[in-house]
Amino acid sequence: MSAEPDRTAFLAAATALLGPRGLTSDPDLVAPWLTDWRGRFTGRALALASPGSTAEVAALVRLCADHGVPIVPQGGNSGMCGGATPDASGGALLLSLRRMDAVRQLDREARRITCEAGMILENLHHAADAAGLRFPLTLGGKGSATVGGLISTNAGGTQVLRHGSMRALVLGIEAVLADGSLFSALTPLKKDNRGFDLKQLLIGSEGTLGIITAATLALVPAVAERIAVWCAVPSVQVARQLLLHCEQALGPALEGFEIMPHASLAAVLAYLPAARAPLAGDHAWHVLIEATADAAGAAALRPTVEEAMTAAFAARLVEDAAFSANESQAEAFWTLRDSVAPAERAKGPAVQHDISVPVERMADFIDHAAPAIEAAFPGVEAVAFGHLGDGNVHFHVIAPPGVEGVAWQEGPGKKISAQVNDMVTAWGGSISAEHGIGQLKLGELERLGDPVALALLRRIKQALDPKGLLNPGKLVRAERAGGRAGEAASGPGLAPNSPSA
Incomplete structure (x- = not known):
């Protein structure tokens, strides 16, 4: 059977499952979600699915598995590394959970909230505030970033110094796995030694191991x-x-x-x-x-x-x-x-690096790296700003005046990023402190990552997603029949940037 009849049959079945509100192929409705907010990656999609419940997500994923349709989950589309952008093939289904934004339960005494993955961070703040509590994670894109996206990328923000990243704030998870089965572990337990902590495996996995549909999150007393x-x-x-x-x-x-x-x-x-x-x-x-x-x-x-x-x-x-x-x-x-970040973007093209080194070495790293990059690439301006207390800074290298943006990013920009990443690795750091890998850093992770760690990532991906259908071409490439799964095929896009995340 040809690919076209398969896709036609899939779309008919998906439309019957989700209805016109839950599935659209209208180019005007799909187009805003095909480019990452930085404007660096633009792809194509078979359709945009917007299920309204976990049951619909599970049924849709089973349908995708039956028809061999890749899935690209997307939250607020405010990611920094192209992790929620489909490739250029047009064969993937873009899956938005923005309709799933309900608070399922808020327990003031236990200081926790259970909400769906499509809840916007700012709305989560309001819900906690109404109960006299606080969700202690915030970032510039709080008006668009969703709970599912924050968990999938293990987001950080400006309060990690005291409260930790999303990994520290997630008490329980509900997720649909690649075969459509439901992993439900929303009830938090202080002590639980029944094997691996599977929710931690899903946190930071960028939608490559499962689709997070809900989470139980820790709250703290309100700021007085x-x-x-x-x-x-x-x-x-x-x-x-x-x-x-x-x-x-x-x-x-x-x-x-x-x-x-x-x-x-x-x-x-x-x-x-x-x-x-x-x-x-x-x-x-x-x-x-x-x-x-x-x-x-x-x-x-x-x-x-x-x-x-x-x-x-x-x-x-x-x-x-x-x-x-x-x-x-x-x-x-x-x-x-x-x-x-938006002020520096207004100055012109730049390559941005979200890096970490041991906290006690960050000041030395900045003093070393900035002049080294400026000497190696005359005319650029290297600036470091951000979370010094976490050992995480945003190391941006701004292009010389008058260059053409895409050409510079693809030429000197890539060489600059390679040198920055080499230095970070030599200093015992990470090329992704809080923004994830996505497709932007996939090649660099494969070049610089520990081979043993990368092999473990691939084995886990293969075990949980043997068909390679969940967010292919992001974070890790897994082997499957016929070659590597999910080769990233998209390239730099020309869409305008959206508000800072």
Whole structure:
């Protein structure tokens, strides 16, 4: 039987299963979801499926397995590595869980919430807030990122320093596996020694092992007091010393510690004409510190932070500082930090690297890597900003003025990324700290990854998805009959960028 009748029969069966609301092949409706938000990858899809329940997801996956139709799961399409973009063949089904956005249960006493995978992060924040609690993970794309996507990529954000990444916040998972069977483990247990922790296998798997349909997540007490401090420091080495000082002085109240160089702040101020620099004068590096407390510790927070900063000034760890007096001022500080990536995109083409090295070595790495890249590629500007406390920074290399974007990214840009990744690996780090591998970093992971670890990844993929139908060409390539499964066939796209994630 030819491929075309198979696809026709599949579409007819899928339409009967999901109805017109749940399945569309309309090019105008499908097109917005075929390009990743950075505009680097554009693919084609057989159709866009939007099931409304876990039962429909399971039935649809069984249908795909029967017909040999690959599935590309997609949350908010705010990923950074093309992990939710189909390839150029047009044979894959794009699977959106955005209709599945309900809160199934919220337990205030147990401090946990069970919600469906299509729930948008910002709506999760609102649901927790309405119960006097908080979901302690946030990021710039909170208005579009979904719970399923966050789990699938083990997202981080700006509060990992205190609360950890999604891996630490997921208490239970419900997922549909490649054969359409349902893995249901939503009820959290403090102690459970019945073998492997299978939910952890699914977290960070980028939809290659199963399709997450719901999750039970940890909540924490609501913030009763929050203080943000914008500091100027003379070097990233001093920023590292300030971090150690704050960890000692503030303890668990320290929730965020973000760094950015002068060039990044200047780019943001040019990008946001209404924004103002928090401090007077020029400073080589800036640090944004956030401390929080629940109701029990609210009264003591500001005196504790002021005492800590007074000691930092005395130790010459800080050149100048501004304290937020209220929520709006704290948000204004964070707007500056969250606008670094879009501000740098506005300057022109760049290659972005989401990297980590051991926390204690990050300052040394930045001091080594930035001048090394600028010397090797004259005219570029290398900037590092982000989560110093987590040993994770976003290392962006901005192209010289006047270059053509796609040509530069495909030529010098790839050479730059290879050199950055080589340095990260030599320093004992990771080429993906929080954004995943997707299709963007697939080749580099195969080039630089530990062969034993890569072999284990392939064996797990083969065991759970023997037909290679779940998000092919992402994270790991698995062998199957007829050759490698999921060779990434898409290339750089020309679609405009969407809002920062």
